[in-house]
Amino acid sequence: MSFNALTPELLVAFEAIVGPAHVLTAQRAEAAATADAYADYGRDHTEDFHFAPDVVLRPGSAEEIGQIMRLCHENRLPVTPRGAGTGLSGGALPIHHGVVLSTERLNKILEIDERNLQATVEPGVINEVFQNAVKEVGLFYPPDPASKGSCSLGGNLAHSSGGPKAVKYGTTKDYVLNLQVVLPTGDIIWTAANTLKNSTGYNLTQLMVGSEGTLGIITKVVFRLLPFPKQNILMLVPFRKEEEAADAVSAVFRAGIIPSGMEFMEREAIAWSSDYLKIPLTLPEDIRAHLLIELDGQDLDELYKEAEQVYGVLEHYDVGEILLADTAAQKDDLWKIRRNIGNSVRYNSVYKEEDTVVPRAELPTLLKGVKEIGARYGFKSVCYGHAGDGNLHVNIIRGELSDEMWNVGLRQPISEIFELCVKLGGTISGEHGIGLVQKGYIGIALKEANINLMRGIKQVFDPHGILNPGKIF
Amino acid sequence: MSFNALTPELLVAFEAIVGPAHVLTAQRAEAAATADAYADYGRDHTEDFHFAPDVVLRPGSAEEIGQIMRLCHENRLPVTPRGAGTGLSGGALPIHHGVVLSTERLNKILEIDERNLQATVEPGVINEVFQNAVKEVGLFYPPDPASKGSCSLGGNLAHSSGGPKAVKYGTTKDYVLNLQVVLPTGDIIWTAANTLKNSTGYNLTQLMVGSEGTLGIITKVVFRLLPFPKQNILMLVPFRKEEEAADAVSAVFRAGIIPSGMEFMEREAIAWSSDYLKIPLTLPEDIRAHLLIELDGQDLDELYKEAEQVYGVLEHYDVGEILLADTAAQKDDLWKIRRNIGNSVRYNSVYKEEDTVVPRAELPTLLKGVKEIGARYGFKSVCYGHAGDGNLHVNIIRGELSDEMWNVGLRQPISEIFELCVKLGGTISGEHGIGLVQKGYIGIALKEANINLMRGIKQVFDPHGILNPGKIF
Numbered sequence: 002m003s004f005n006a007l008t009p010e011l012l013v014a015f016e017a018i019v020g021p022a023h024v025l026t027a028q029r030a031e032a033a034a035t036a037d038a039y040a041d042y043g044r045d046h047t048e049d050f051h052f053a054p055d056v057v058l059r060p061g062s063a064e065e066i067g068q069i070m071r072l073c074h075e076n077r078l079p080v081t082p083r084g085a086g087t088g089l090s091g092g093a094l095p096i097h098h099g100v101v102l103s104t105e106r107l108n109k110i111l112e113i114d115e116r117n118l119q120a121t122v123e124p125g126v127i128n129e130v131f132q133n134a135v136k137e138v139g140l141f142y143p144p145d146p147a148s149k150g151s152c153s154l155g156g157n158l159a160h161s162s163g164g165p166k167a168v169k170y171g172t173t174k175d176y177v178l179n180l181q182v183v184l185p186t187g188d189i190i191w192t193a194a195n196t197l198k199n200s201t202g203y204n205l206t207q208l209m210v211g212s213e214g215t216l217g218i219i220t221k222v223v224f225r226l227l228p229f230p231k232q233n234i235l236m237l238v239p240f241r242k243e244e245e246a247a248d249a250v251s252a253v254f255r256a257g258i259i260p261s262g263m264e265f266m267e268r269e270a271i272a273w274s275s276d277y278l279k280i281p282l283t284l285p286e287d288i289r290a291h292l293l294i295e296l297d298g299q300d301l302d303e304l305y306k307e308a309e310q311v312y313g314v315l316e317h318y319d320v321g322e323i324l325l326a327d328t329a330a331q332k333d334d335l336w337k338i339r340r341n342i343g344n345s346v347r348y349n350s351v352y353k354e355e356d357t358v359v360p361r362a363e364l365p366t367l368l369k370g371v372k373e374i375g376a377r378y379g380f381k382s383v384c385y386g387h388a389g390d391g392n393l394h395v396n397i398i399r400g401e402l403s404d405e406m407w408n409v410g411l412r413q414p415i416s417e418i419f420e421l422c423v424k425l426g427g428t429i430s431g432e433h434g435i436g437l438v439q440k441g442y443i444g445i446a447l448k449e450a451n452i453n454l455m456r457g458i459k460q461v462f463d464p465h466g467i468l469n470p471g472k473i474f
Numbered sequence: 475m476s477f478n479a480l481t482p483e484l485l486v487a488f489e490a491i492v493g494p495a496h497v498l499t500a501q502r503a504e505a506a507a508t509a510d511a512y513a514d515y516g517r518d519h520t521e522d523f524h525f526a527p528d529v530v531l532r533p534g535s536a537e538e539i540g541q542i543m544r545l546c547h548e549n550r551l552p553v554t555p556r557g558a559g560t561g562l563s564g565g566a567l568p569i570h571h572g573v574v575l576s577t578e579r580l581n582k583i584l585e586i587d588e589r590n591l592q593a594t595v596e597p598g599v600i601n602e603v604f605q606n607a608v609k610e611v612g613l614f615y616p617p618d619p620a621s622k623g624s625c626s627l628g629g630n631l632a633h634s635s636g637g638p639k640a641v642k643y644g645t646t647k648d649y650v651l652n653l654q655v656v657l658p659t660g661d662i663i664w665t666a667a668n669t670l671k672n673s674t675g676y677n678l679t680q681l682m683v684g685s686e687g688t689l690g691i692i693t694k695v696v697f698r699l700l701p702f703p704k705q706n707i708l709m710l711v712p713f714r715k716e717e718e719a720a721d722a723v724s725a726v727f728r729a730g731i732i733p734s735g736m737e738f739m740e741r742e743a744i745a746w747s748s749d750y751l752k753i754p755l756t757l758p759e760d761i762r763a764h765l766l767i768e769l770d771g772q773d774l775d776e777l778y779k780e781a782e783q784v785y786g787v788l789e790h791y792d793v794g795e796i797l798l799a800d801t802a803a804q805k806d807d808l809w810k811i812r813r814n815i816g817n818s819v820r821y822n823s824v825y826k827e828e829d830t831v832v833p834r835a836e837l838p839t840l841l842k843g844v845k846e847i848g849a850r851y852g853f854k855s856v857c858y859g860h861a862g863d864g865n866l867h868v869n870i871i872r873g874e875l876s877d878e879m880w881n882v883g884l885r886q887p888i889s890e891i892f893e894l895c896v897k898l899g900g901t902i903s904g905e906h907g908i909g910l911v912q913k914g915y916i917g918i919a920l921k922e923a924n925i926n927l928m929r930g931i932k933q934v935f936d937p938h939g940i941l942n943p944g945k946i947f
Binding site: 114115116117118119139160161163167168171172174175184188190191192193194195196197198199200201202203204205207208210211212216227228229251254255257258259299300303306356358359360361362363387390391392423426427428429430431432433434435443446447448450451452454455457458460461462473474 | 587588589590591592612633634636640641644645647648657661663664665666667668669670671672673674675676677678680681683684685689700701702724727728730731732772773776779829831832833834835836860863864865896899900901902903904905906907908916919920921923924925927928930931933934935946947
């Protein structure tokens with residue numbers, strides 16, 4: 002793909018579309034003493050990458066985005082769509098420079114339809130803002146990535162983000178009924194209808210979800226919602242052996258229980274995060290890992306019955322003293338520790354995060370393999386994640402690794418980790434996406450025939466290849 | 475698209491691939507006195523259509539299908555894939571003749587993985603056979619179309635079939651993790667991985683599901699499963715006003731209850747089916763419609779609590795005496811009546827079935843509109859369906875309608891019904907697919923830009939357009 006550069010004429014045309022206040026450039030930012038804020042449009046939460054955009058546009062409507070895309074399509078100008086910039090695979094990085102198209106102004110909850118348990122929202126709405134808004138009317142939007150307080154729903158759609166509740170409730174993809182999308186050519190479509198079922202042509206909705214901003218720009222979303230589960234129970238279970246923690250995950254499901262959270266944290270993960278947050282936590286010497294198990298529902302008695310069954314399963318393992326969270330504050334603290342592992346790792350060191358995923362019963366084998374590969378290549382990793390989904394986040398710590406090892410040497414062990422995932426029936430990303438940083442490994446997960454189909458689809462949607470170029474494949 | 479005809483050389487080549495016993499032609503069937511069975515390959519359960527294939531192939535493996543497709547691709551021979559032939563939109567009809575490729579011999583359950591709550595099956599397995607097999611080990615595969623005793627899982631995938639349990643558990647698409655697919659060119663791919671989450675490239679899995687056999691031939695499926703819900707409660711609620719029955723559906727959900735079945739049957743539907751089955755049912759003069767409501771879970775006490783809440787909601791409506799099914803036999807009878815409405819209508823008259831779907835709270839408006847349109851154009855309809863999903867099956871009864879009215883005159887009122895669906899936020903098929911019979915109406919549901927994207931995708935998968943030509947668009 003060859004692209005054209007931004008011209009003064011295009012800049013004027015962009016100003017006419019979105020208004021001068023919403024056309025940002027490095028020069029203007031410099032003049033307005035907002036260079037730092039401008040620089041943020043060139044990075045996300047992936048390692049320490051930065052790529053400078055030629056221009057940042059902040060459109061206010063699908064129609065404006067349509068006009069922008071038409072111009073960029075005709076002029077072969079690369080466009081990188083951007084939500085809140087919390088992505089972990091580099092999907093929002095403008096590696097070919099050109100336009101960064103931010104959806105930050107599309108931040109309205111347009112309708113909460115209590116009759117149909119649906120909501121229509123714009124992509125720039127922050128996940129937690131949306132969750133809270135529907136909760137106020139007794140409804141529930143389950144997908145809750147660790148970054149829920151800062152990530153946008155548009156970004157969640159781009160990667161089909163999960164979160165702790167995915168184990169019971171599924172990921173973002175399972176809540177999308179219909180999408181308004183601006184195609185790379187500037188056409189605006191709705192992908193489906195506002196219905197729970199739809200057998201009317203190919204599933205363009207699910208083709209958009211997880212396509213990491215390479216096929217179109219989502220401008221409105223119709224989500225389905227659930228009644229809010231009024232009760233929950235949360236327990237923290239310490240294990241003396243990592244593999245037993247991973248093994249217990251499968252055993253709980255086999256007992257017929259579907260927890261609403263089933264999180265794995267190895268010792269380092271929970272220790273770093275509780276230190277970082279200054280939330281004291283007793284951590285006996287012999288404890289190697291924890292499971293954080295949540296049960297939810299409408300009836301507390303019923304949940305206590307389920308909790309007893311979980312205790313029954315755990316009796317077969319070498320566990321320490323189980324902490325049953327008594328108060329809302331205690332529950333908050335435990336979840337805060339879990340959610341801040343990523344931040345605490347980032348606070349300690351630059352790191353690479355691998356978003357490995359396998360069938361859940363293979364988790365012990367994966368964990369063992371990751372540690373064995375780390376030992377062989379001399380790197381340390383902090384592992385945690387959504388064990389109920391078989392989704393293990395492997396954080397490789399930079400620590401004292403040389404530039405050579407960090408930039409080149411790690412490719413081999415990371416490939417080995419991913420090959421192990423595939424061998425176990427899994428793949429290389431469960432919820433973070435491929436983006437930029439996993440692109441080099443896509444051949445481990447996908448055969449040439451699959452990639453050719455994807456390239457063909459990309460070509461149908463984006464004949465000039467201008468939308469988020471250089472990502473996924 | 476122009477296609478070539480079957481040649482004697484191709485027939486010999488097909489015999490070499492699948493064996494002579496699995497290559498059927500009209501002549502051979504005549505000679506073997508199996509002409510009736512052969513003719514069945516030219517029809518499905520859609521009205522009274524029949525199209526004669528040139529040859530029927532019954533391959534035994536993905537590899538054989540790969541070889542067949544390569545030959546057909548090179549020779550531009552049309553191929554119509556076929557499951558059990560129970561489809562209601564004409565998807566399996568070989569309208570361009572050529573090859574009918576039956577998956578009937580791919581009928582093995584390859585693995586039930588109790589550790590991961592997954593199963594790997596071939597597409598020719600009958601839905602109910604699979605349900606029963608997983609139930610034996612305490613697991614649950616929810617999608618259950620009315621034809622579950624005779625429809626194949628491959629056909630279910632082709633249309634993302636639903637069934638009564640979809641309201642709580644979703645449709646076929648929600649249980650598919652990974653598909654082995656033979657592409658129209660003969661290449662064999664897996665679409666994803668055996669994981670609950672996957673953000674690794676475009677979602678080819680969901681692109682295949684619901685594509686009605688136009689993009690590839692599914693040869694293996696990895697399904698996720700749930701723990702089997704041990705308890706259920708079933709109630710039949712008679713209403714004196716159709717619209718109140720439809721309205722009560724929404725009210726139950728707003729009360730925070732998600733039933734595992736929420737079926738609507740107008741008077742005629744339940745009357746015809748109980749007559750047809752000779753299952754006696756008291757049906758007072760003033761009853762216009764019924765809701766069949768099922769609750770399921772692991773704990774009977776909990777279900778009785780929920781049932782009380784449902785009774786509380788129903789108090790606000792003009793209902794007759796609620797029948798709470800006491801025994802397994804009584805439950806079976808009620809479900810049998812619901813499942814056999816289609817058969818009872820077919821027994822009485824040729825009919826056209828429209829698979830309308832709207833957001834569930836719009837169901838009363840849709841039902842009223844259908845009856846109003848029927849009155850205006852002089853046709854009778856029997857309406858029933860999955861009210862919890864807003865999915866209303868409208869059976870237009872042939873009765874005394876003239877050939878002219880049946881073949882041409884109904885197009886206008888059917889268009890009006892579909893336009894009403896779209897106006898209400900719905901679409902023209904919830905679970906039966908577009909196939910042949912709804913193709914003429916696709917423009918009501920989909921804009922030109924959507925259809926162009928779909929045609930582009932079709933072209934990527936099937937450059938010669940040989941797979942199930944003439945369907946959907």
